[in-house]
Amino acid sequence: MQLVLGCDHAAFNEKEALKSFLKALGHDVLDVGTHSSERCDYPDFAQIAVKEIHNKKCLGILLCGSGIGISMAANRFSDIRAALCRSAKEAELSRQHNDANVLCLGARINSIDELKEITSAWLSSSFEGGRHSDRVAKFNQWGTKL
Amino acid sequence: MQLVLGCDHAAFNEKEALKSFLKALGHDVLDVGTHSSERCDYPDFAQIAVKEIHNKKCLGILLCGSGIGISMAANRFSDIRAALCRSAKEAELSRQHNDANVLCLGARINSIDELKEITSAWLSSSFEGGRHSDRVAKFNQWGTKL
Numbered sequence: 001m002q003l004v005l006g007c008d009h010a011a012f013n014e015k016e017a018l019k020s021f022l023k024a025l026g027h028d029v030l031d032v033g034t035h036s037s038e039r040c041d042y043p044d045f046a047q048i049a050v051k052e053i054h055n056k057k058c059l060g061i062l063l064c065g066s067g068i069g070i071s072m073a074a075n076r077f078s079d080i081r082a083a084l085c086r087s088a089k090e091a092e093l094s095r096q097h098n099d100a101n102v103l104c105l106g107a108r109i110n111s112i113d114e115l116k117e118i119t120s121a122w123l124s125s126s127f128e129g130g131r132h133s134d135r136v137a138k139f140n141q142w143g144t145k146l
Numbered sequence: 147m148q149l150v151l152g153c154d155h156a157a158f159n160e161k162e163a164l165k166s167f168l169k170a171l172g173h174d175v176l177d178v179g180t181h182s183s184e185r186c187d188y189p190d191f192a193q194i195a196v197k198e199i200h201n202k203k204c205l206g207i208l209l210c211g212s213g214i215g216i217s218m219a220a221n222r223f224s225d226i227r228a229a230l231c232r233s234a235k236e237a238e239l240s241r242q243h244n245d246a247n248v249l250c251l252g253a254r255i256n257s258i259d260e261l262k263e264i265t266s267a268w269l270s271s272s273f274e275g276g277r278h279s280d281r282v283a284k285f286n287q288w289g290t291k292l
Binding site for chain 1: 185187188189190192193211212214215217218219221222223224227228229230231232236239240243244246252255277280281282284285288289290
């Protein structure tokens with residue numbers, strides 16, 4: 001599966017660990033950075049990542065310290081449905097009910113093992129459609145166009 | 147404090163409990179609905195709530211089953227910084243680092259006691275400014291204007 005991966009400095013190590021994990025599972029990972037622990041701004045990497053996700057019509061995973069800032073920034077854009085998840089259960093719900101195309105994670109909230117578990121649950125779940133489609137359609141086009 | 151409260155059917159009972167809790171603390175709560183457990187769509191209440199939050203320049207609290215859908219919809223709008231929080235720690239971080247003006251909660255994820263604890267922590271925390279201001283400024287105007 002094609003996946004876009006992005007983060008800020010606070011999540012650099014966790015992004016690297018997740019990249020290795022995803023590549024070992026056979027996924028095609030585009031890492032848009034950041035590429036070091038040097039201080040940077042999460043909105044910059046959210047913006048770069050969502051453009052790639054939109055262009056490639058693929059899924060993406062974004063990380064910052066709490067996951068909160070990068071989820072706010074990503075959700076500003078139409079067609080992006082970014083779900084901040086702390087557990088495998090939430091990750092499944094975000095695919096089943098919200099058709100999330102971006103998973104947001106907090107490097108300072110969950111351990112690397114937990115981040116891998118959440119990511120695996122997210123990638124193996126799918127959208128249920130039905131009444132959830134109508135709800136997603138109501139807000140999906142709101143926001144800045146990509 | 148003036149607070150706007152909104153939810154979908156899945157969080158109706160929890161919204162009512164939180165409303166009583168907030169009123170008992172002396173807050174001025176504007177409840178924009180939903181007003182029953184009858185099935186409805188979370189984007190409708192996200193949109194009504196963020197308009198009130200923007201007009202009144204106040205804080206808001208939004209709930210749905212997981213909190214994920216309503217946080218996606220609310221963050222579509224410029225000037226809205228909606229933080230999905232599962233713990234008091236995350237609630238504090240969202241005020242300190244992201245200047246969150248909307249707290250999003252999941253009625254099916256946290257107990258009512260936990261929702262109260264998260265809300266109290268959120269309301270008693272404040273923005274740290276500094277480098278966090280620059281980051282918030284980068285994405286705050288993205289999205290649909292209110």
